[in-house]
Amino acid sequence: MAVFKPATSNLLHIEVINAIINAIVSGELKPGDHIIEQHIAQEMQISRAPVREAIRELAAQDIIQFIPRKGAYVAPLDPRNIEGIYLLRSYLEGLAARLAAPRLTETDLNEMYLLNYQMGEASLKNNVDTFINLDLQFHDFICQHCEHSQLKKMIDGVQLQTKLFMNMSKWHLAAHSELHREMNAHEPILEALRARNQEEAEMKMREHIVMAGNRLLEYLVDNKSSKNSKKEDTETVKN
Amino acid sequence: MAVFKPATSNLLHIEVINAIINAIVSGELKPGDHIIEQHIAQEMQISRAPVREAIRELAAQDIIQFIPRKGAYVAPLDPRNIEGIYLLRSYLEGLAARLAAPRLTETDLNEMYLLNYQMGEASLKNNVDTFINLDLQFHDFICQHCEHSQLKKMIDGVQLQTKLFMNMSKWHLAAHSELHREMNAHEPILEALRARNQEEAEMKMREHIVMAGNRLLEYLVDNKSSKNSKKEDTETVKN
DNA sequence: AATAAGTAGATTGTCGACATTGTACAAAGG
DNA sequence: CCTTTGTACAATGTCGACAATCTACTTATT
Incomplete structure (x- = not known):
């Protein structure tokens, strides 16, 4: 039941960061949830100090929203922001490419190329988790080779949010077998990179990300009608 | 002598952030300097906790470099990075425009338009401080109106570094009366914005920033030969 | 004299406690 | 019954102290 297990690292706040990210990605922490320092500290059997540091670091990346004297909240996912985030990502990763x-x-x-090939395999098997993982690896690979520390850090931040979005739409992708639509999405980028065509690589990367954002947005508006946006539902938390 | 005066705000870590930024911009803290929590805490007559938070926040923005268990250092200015930073800035602010x-x-x-006009006046009077301040205001204005919280935050981060660069080249601009070269740099951007031409606004903004970066780089390589890059000169600090 | 081990000082990492602020509920008054 | 005030609780903000780690210097050994 306890999400935050006792820490093992010699850098506690790093452990906390990972724990919080895992909690968000796994859905244990939902957008808008109030993150209470003391609770995490108790569950992980550490003091509040490293928890505070972790929260501040995640807040700097807009993973969580921080309001002075009120506390930290898992960043709410406003669909209106998704378009903006993907646009930003397209510029950043375009530059990285x-x-x-x-x-x-x-x-x-x-x-x-291998990553791309494996993605094809995963999409044929409709193996969503593997596909998403490979997709992230592909983007990460480019980001890791741009040799621009700040750009890399910025991309890491937005990619974390992307990871959340992808997780949200995961079941939808699986249910509708829409993986094939994304199957060859990386090929134009890879070609441009192989040709060492900077202009082309940037443009193809941008197009790819904007399209991915649009598809995600489509899916979200489709599902908004059937689902209430406000979720003041029963909390299992009691303390 | 003490750079860090006693704090007055009810949010201490904000005070510390501003104090550190001021110290860097004013040259009191130089690139590469070791930032020691205890020293700032004592000078500002507060505990280390808010100092730590401030340092972490600035580290997230790459204003200072943080090495675990070693400490925080004012981010060293590698001229090789300047080109990259201005390129990144051109993309971000281009998108903002x-x-x-x-x-x-x-x-x-x-x-x-008024800001632009005042910049013209300042350049005619060779008033560098005013000019730089107006320039930053112009860029900030656009950034404040892009309605994209993450983009805004990212730009704030790189603009801080820009502020440092500008301060470094300040005396050079003044000495050589080169302000007139920058005088009308914003006009194409303003025109594009007035025409509501998104494409043009982005491009003009990008060009402007890349050119500014190139000029800064020119100046830096010119002065590298006459000046030792390592400055282990006399510190007024004594502790 | 040069190198290596050891030691003292300084700095960061973590902790528990207290102070301050915000929130929600209850009581009192209209 | 609704509004307002007061109070108790909860969460964040800050603090001082101790532990772990790193650095630089001293000392010992070859």
Whole structure:
């Protein structure tokens, strides 16, 4: 039942960050939920100090929203923001692709090709978790090779939110077998990178991300009518 | 002598953030300097807790570099990074200009026109401080009207570094009366915004920032030969 | 004299407690 | 019955102290 297990690392606040992220990704913490320092501290059997640091760091990445003297809340997912976040991501990762293009070795490109191939396999088997994981790896790979520490950090931040979005739409993708629509989405990007065409790599990356955002948005508006946006439902928390 | 005066706000870590930023901008803290929590805490007559929070927040923005169990250091300014930072800034602010274009009212545009006019006056008088301040206000204005909280936060972060760069090159601008080169730099952007032309606004903003970065870089390489890059000069600090 | 081990000081990491602020519920008054 | 005030509780903000770690210097050994 306890989500936050006792910590093991010698850098406690890192453990807390991972624990909170896992809790959000797994759905244990939902958007809008109030994050209470003391509760996490008790569950992980540590003091509030590292918890505070973790919360501040996540707040800096907009993973959670922080209101002075009120507390931290899991960032609410306003569908109106999703378009903006994906637009931002498209610019950032587009730039990353541009910078990575001349820096990727043949080995790097082969590795990316493998990821792409495995994604094809996963989509045929309708294996959503594997597919999402590979997708993230592909984007991460480019980000890791742009050699721009700040850009990398920014992308890491928005990708975390992307991970949440993907998790939200996971069951939908699986249920409708829509993985095939995304199957070859990375191919144009990979081609451009292989050709060392910076302009093209940036543009294809941007298009890809904007399209992914649009599909996510489509899905969300489809499901909004059948579901209440306000969820003041029964909390199992009692303390 | 003491840089960090006793705090007055009811949110201590905010005070500390401002104090550290001021110390960096004013040159009291130089790139590479070790920031020691206890020292700031003592000078500001507060405990280390809010100092730690401030440091973590600034580290998240890459204003300062944080190494676990070693401490916080004012982010070193590697000229090789400057190009990257200005490129990143050009993308971010370009996007901000695009988003702001349809949202700016006539009043907003007039306000920006005024800023631009005042910059012209300042450049004629070779008043560098005023010029830089107005320049930052202009960019900030657009950033404030893009209605994208994350983008805004990211831009705030890189603009802080820009502020440092500008301060470094300040005396150079003044000495060589090169302000006139920048005088009308904002006009194309303003025109595009007035015409509500998103594409044009983004492009002009990007060009402007990339050019500004190039000029800064020129200046830095010019001065690198006459000046030692390592400055282990006499510190007034004694503790 | 040069290198290595050891030691003292300084700095960060963590902790538990108290102070301050915000919230929700209850009581009193209209 | 509704509104307002007061009070108790809960959560955050801040603090001082101790523990773990790193750094620089001293000392010992070859």
